[in-house]
Amino acid sequence: xxxxxxxxxxxxxxxxxxxxxxxxxxxxxxxxxxxxxxxxxxxxxxxxxxxxxxxxxxxxxxxxxxxxxxxxxxxxxxxxxxxxxxxxxxxxxxxxxxxxxxxxxxxxxxxxxxxxxxxxxxxxxxxxxxxxxxxxxxxxxxxxxxxxxxxxxxxxxxxxxxxxxxxxxxxxxxxxxxxxxxxxxxxxxxxx
Numbered sequence: 001x002x003x004x005x006x007x008x009x010x011x012x013x014x015x016x017x018x019x020x021x022x023x024x025x026x027x028x029x030x031x032x033x034x035x036x037x038x039x040x041x042x043x044x045x046x047x048x049x050x051x052x053x054x055x056x057x058x059x060x061x062x063x064x065x066x067x068x069x070x071x072x073x074x075x076x077x078x079x080x081x082x083x084x085x086x087x088x089x090x091x092x093x094x095x096x097x098x099x100x101x102x103x104x105x106x107x108x109x110x111x112x113x114x115x116x117x118x119x120x121x122x123x124x125x126x127x128x129x130x131x132x133x134x135x136x137x138x139x140x141x142x143x144x145x146x147x148x149x150x151x152x153x154x155x156x157x158x159x160x161x162x163x164x165x166x167x168x169x170x171x172x173x174x175x176x177x178x179x180x181x182x183x184x185x186x187x188x189x190x191x192x
Contacts, residue, residue, distance in 0.1 A: 003072060004079050010037065011064045011083030016091075024121050025060045026128035033067055040070060046135050054167045060084050 010032050014025055026049065033039045040048065052062035061084050068080030104110050138146075149166045 004076065006037070007068055007071065007076055007080045008083040011060075011068075011080045012087055014060065014064075015084040016087035023059070023128060024124035027124065027131070029060065029063055030128070030131075033063075039067055042135065046132065049132065058084075 014028050014032060017028070030042075030045055034042050034045050048063060048066050052059050052066065055062050061081050064080035064084040065077040068076035068078070070076075072079070099110065104114070133143075133146075153163060153166070
């Protein structure tokens, strides 16, 4: 029972104190599940992050579900996912009940709070991007790939700006980078 409470409490805290969506949560998730609780290793976290991004749904919920499953199976995944979802649900419910769009627009204090959160969210998103790039051993000769993908998605040019297209192309490119030297590298060595 203690591990279930720890899973729920950890992901509840992550869900309650993180603004800005999945990328803003990554630093906190990593600190909690890798550094503090040692539920998974850093390398596993990066693999899990890649899989969680490519799956449909909310990034934090995908990670919580996978970590919960790894630790306590199906029940653990449900407990961790509930811990992640519940704070957002309660906050959105409270906002829907008490803060209408008119109140938010007309109240300078609330509008200022939301304006102040924006730069902090940008910083929370940039930090895991840099950490992930370092951990993935991204080099200057390959840094153009995520930059071009981000630019094409931002330009919104139809199919070519669909993130699913880039996930499929990235998987295909990774497979070719693995397969090509194994298939054709041996022939080149034989000729020499």
